[in-house]
Amino acid sequence: MMPTPPSPAAQPTGPTGNAWVPIPFTVVRRRREIPGTVTLWLAPPEGYPFAFRPGQFNMLYVFGVKEVPISISGDPGTPVPVAHTIRQVGMATQALVNLKPGDVVGVRGPFGSAWPLEHARGHDVVIVAGGIGLAPLRPAIYSLLRHRPQYGNVVLLYGARSPRELLYARELERWRGRFDMEVLVTVDRGDRTWHGHVGVVTTLFPQADVFFSPQNTIAFICGPEIMMRFTVRELLDRGVPPERIFVSLERNMHCGQGLCGHCQYGPFFICKDGPVFPYQKLATLFGIREI
Amino acid sequence: MRPDLSAMDTLPPSPGSTVAFEKTALDILIATLRQRGYTVVGPTVRDDAIVYDEIGGVTDLPIGYVDEQEAGTYRLRRWEKDTFFAYTVGPYAWKKFLYPPEERLWEVRRENGTLRFTEAPLPTEQYAFIGVRSCELAAIRIQDRIFTGGPYVDPRYQARRERLFILAVNCTRAGNTCFCASVGSGPQAEGPYDIALTELDEVFIAHVGSVLGGQILAEVPHRPATEEERAAAAERVQATARTMRRALDTTDLRDLLFNHQEHPHWEDVATRCLACTNCTLVCPTCFCFSVEDLTDLQGESAWRVRRWDSCFSQAFTYTAGRPARQSIASRYRQWLTHKLAGWVDQFGVLGCVGCGRCITWCPAQIDITEEVARLREQPPQTERSPS
Ligand SMILES: Cc1cc2nc3c(=O)[nH]c(=O)nc-3n(C[C@H](O)[C@H](O)[C@H](O)COP(=O)(O)OP(=O)(O)OC[C@H]3O[C@@H](n4cnc5c(N)ncnc54)[C@H](O)[C@@H]3O)c2cc1C
Ligand code: SF4
Ligand code: SF4
Ligand code: FES
Numbered sequence: 134m135m136p137t138p139p140s141p142a143a144q145p146t147g148p149t150g151n152a153w154v155p156i157p158f159t160v161v162r163r164r165r166e167i168p169g170t171v172t173l174w175l176a177p178p179e180g181y182p183f184a185f186r187p188g189q190f191n192m193l194y195v196f197g198v199k200e201v202p203i204s205i206s207g208d209p210g211t212p213v214p215v216a217h218t219i220r221q222v223g224m225a226t227q228a229l230v231n232l233k234p235g236d237v238v239g240v241r242g243p244f245g246s247a248w249p250l251e252h253a254r255g256h257d258v259v260i261v262a263g264g265i266g267l268a269p270l271r272p273a274i275y276s277l278l279r280h281r282p283q284y285g286n287v288v289l290l291y292g293a294r295s296p297r298e299l300l301y302a303r304e305l306e307r308w309r310g311r312f313d314m315e316v317l318v319t320v321d322r323g324d325r326t327w328h329g330h331v332g333v334v335t336t337l338f339p340q341a342d343v344f345f346s347p348q349n350t351i352a353f354i355c356g357p358e359i360m361m362r363f364t365v366r367e368l369l370d371r372g373v374p375p376e377r378i379f380v381s382l383e384r385n386m387h388c389g390q391g392l393c394g395h396c397q398y399g400p401f402f403i404c405k406d407g408p409v410f411p412y413q414k415l416a417t418l419f420g421i422r423e424i
Numbered sequence: 425m426r427p428d429l430s431a432m433d434t435l436p437p438s439p440g441s442t443v444a445f446e447k448t449a450l451d452i453l454i455a456t457l458r459q460r461g462y463t464v465v466g467p468t469v470r471d472d473a474i475v476y477d478e479i480g481g482v483t484d485l486p487i488g489y490v491d492e493q494e495a496g497t498y499r500l501r502r503w504e505k506d507t508f509f510a511y512t513v514g515p516y517a518w519k520k521f522l523y524p525p526e527e528r529l530w531e532v533r534r535e536n537g538t539l540r541f542t543e544a545p546l547p548t549e550q551y552a553f554i555g556v557r558s559c560e561l562a563a564i565r566i567q568d569r570i571f572t573g574g575p576y577v578d579p580r581y582q583a584r585r586e587r588l589f590i591l592a593v594n595c596t597r598a599g600n601t602c603f604c605a606s607v608g609s610g611p612q613a614e615g616p617y618d619i620a621l622t623e624l625d626e627v628f629i630a631h632v633g634s635v636l637g638g639q640i641l642a643e644v645p646h647r648p649a650t651e652e653e654r655a656a657a658a659e660r661v662q663a664t665a666r667t668m669r670r671a672l673d674t675t676d677l678r679d680l681l682f683n684h685q686e687h688p689h690w691e692d693v694a695t696r697c698l699a700c701t702n703c704t705l706v707c708p709t710c711f712c713f714s715v716e717d718l719t720d721l722q723g724e725s726a727w728r729v730r731r732w733d734s735c736f737s738q739a740f741t742y743t744a745g746r747p748a749r750q751s752i753a754s755r756y757r758q759w760l761t762h763k764l765a766g767w768v769d770q771f772g773v774l775g776c777v778g779c780g781r782c783i784t785w786c787p788a789q790i791d792i793t794e795e796v797a798r799l800r801e802q803p804p805q806t807e808r809s810p811s
Pocket of ligand 2: 696697698699700701702703704736782785786787788789790
């Protein structure tokens with residue numbers, strides 16, 4: 134038996150003390166990923182140290198608009214310029230996806246807990262992502278691949294609504310081509326060009342079962358809450374221990390520091406105690422409506 | 425026995441000692457604080473309620489007033505005695521000074537193609553609070569943990585808090601909505617304070633809580649308190665505890681709340697609660713806020729303000745296109761569960777100090793002690809406590 138991992142929040146990376154004032158970062162690169170979703174690379178001011186752990190997020194401020202939490206989607210091995218993949222859903226995200234190289238944004242962070250890669254050593258790693266949920270998992274994938282021999286099998290299950298909405302499609306292809314990683318992709322609704330799997334992400338499990346041994350698996354999940362609930366159930370049913378299932382939660386956030394109260398989820402501040410939690414900690418709260 | 429106030433000690437009374445001074449001499453104490461640069465804030469009457477505001481001397485205090493509080497009711501009246509502190513707490517807690525309802529956090533200017541962020545100057549106010557009750561001291565201790573006890577420190581709260589002078593007052597009369605005794609936060613003031621007073625008929629009995637408190641008292645004609653006076657002061661405070669009518673049973677409170685998360689009782693509260701946010705605004709421990717970013721008309725500079733917000737507002741939890749807590753039932757559940765359960769995990773203490781404000785100022789007369797009692801009568805539907 135593995136000992137219960139300590140709270141991922143135990144090893145903070147990022148500011149402490151007064152973390153209110155943003156730092157101006159410059160957009161150095163922009164890539165349109167899929168319709169309405171863009172990756173921005175942001176460079177800190179010269180000499181400003183920036184490092185992060187996979188799963189952490191920054192608060193991004195667009196001048197004159199507002200500030201929103203956005204996960205870091207790049208490689209922790211090359212933390213700057215820092216990559217953010219942003220899906221346009223409202224005012225702030227629209228302003229963010231419209232930024233051009235040379236524009237400046239305010240950055241506070243990184244905040245929050247991380248995917249516990251240190252506990253994944255020696256285990257099969259199952260990563261389940263839905264939609265934009267792949268963005269906060271990508272840094273973990275980069276880390277796993279960089280230290281590939283330390284882990285057992287690595288399996289990625291990814292679901293998007295439609296083929297057009299598959300994020301990082303070229304990278305998915307590259308990962309799929311590797312011999313040391315399994316990549317299973319599905320879409321909720323296919324189209325004429327799509328020859329792959331159709332169905333919600335949990336319908337990939339029967340195919341995925343041969344690639345991991347549940348008793349020895351650690352799982353990282355990020356996507357819509359309902360998708361995470363069903364995924365957790367599939368993993369538990371297969372015998373993955375609850376203390377080795379990790380999910381990343383999302384709530385309204387105004388501070389990132391455990392001060393404003395917006396992101397509370399049961400007794401937790403998602404910004405400070407999360408966003409990455411061992412499912413075991415959430416087990417009694419996870420299914421409660423409007424928690 | 426007539427107290428002899430001419431026999432002044434020459435040295436300032438030291439922390440831990442107890443002295444007596446004539447009630448009108450409180451004026452000298454206030455004047456001393458003002459001379460030392462403090463903005464002195466204390467209870468005063470405004471719009472038929474006792475509020476905390478800047479005071480110049482004892483004439484601004486609600487001398488001879490008592491309040492009558494019940495669920496959804498607050499009335500102020502005069503009585504036949506010239507008491508200084510016989511009323512209990514009014515609608516506004518001290519948090520409005522240490523953590524103002526609205527304040528600017530930083531400004532930003534567009535400059536040479538980049539953004540220049542400047543933190544708003546740290547507050548310089550130096551407050552002296554006159555008449556802080558024990559429940560309110562407990563609330564200040566709690567907000568200290570919230571704003572200065574974690575990895576992230578709120579510099580604005582900290583700046584005001586560090587310079588704060590506290591004159592506490594032990595309650596000699598319990599309000600009808602008070603229940604501090606049952607939650608262990610009163611009516612006897614516990615630190616941190618500089619001076620704590622107990623009001624007797626003729627004199628104040630002052631317990632010195634800090635070196636600074638002693639120095640301030642040194643300016644006020646005083647003498648050591650007699651054995652009888654100290655006993656009388658203690659008895660008044662004990663009597664306050666004995667006559668307190670409301671109580672919150674804290675036995676296994678955290679698990680009670682977490683194990684009742686899906687209980688139909690929340691729907692019952694929701695038929696009464698208006699989600700008006702009064703309870704969170706008056707509560708001395710509630711700390712939630714929102715930030716808003718504003719821009720000038722030229723679009724050259726912008727700034728961020730934070731404002732008190734409430735878990736009762738629907739917009740509070742907008743996530744992925746809709747409020748996470750849409751129903752009033754879920755919002756009341758969040759408030760009560762946070763106060764009495766989640767808070768313990770987060771800050772190691774209950775989030776309720778038993779001041780009774782949320783009971784008095786609820787237009788729907790919802791009573792936190794009653795709601796907990798109702799929940800206790802009902803079996804939990806699930807084992808839900810997060811470990
Ligand atoms: C830890 C964390 C990490 C995240 N990481 C990412 C990431 O990597 N990439 C990413 O794209 N997103 C991420 N998000 C989500 C992102 O923060 C939100 O999409 C963003 O805050 C939305 O802000 P907005 O101003 O664009 O939209 P908003 O204007 O807030 O609107 C969002 C949605 O809510 C609706 N809405 C807002 N206000 C109201 C209202 N008053 N009434 C009715 N409907 C309303 C809008 O119509 C819209 O559909 C993350 C969130 C968290 C908490
Ligand atoms: S409990 Fe009372 S005071 Fe609080 S929001 Fe509901 S109606 Fe308003
Ligand atoms: S919850 Fe009510 S009684 Fe408790 S501290 Fe807040 S306002 Fe006072
Ligand atoms: S975002 Fe403010 S407490 Fe979590």
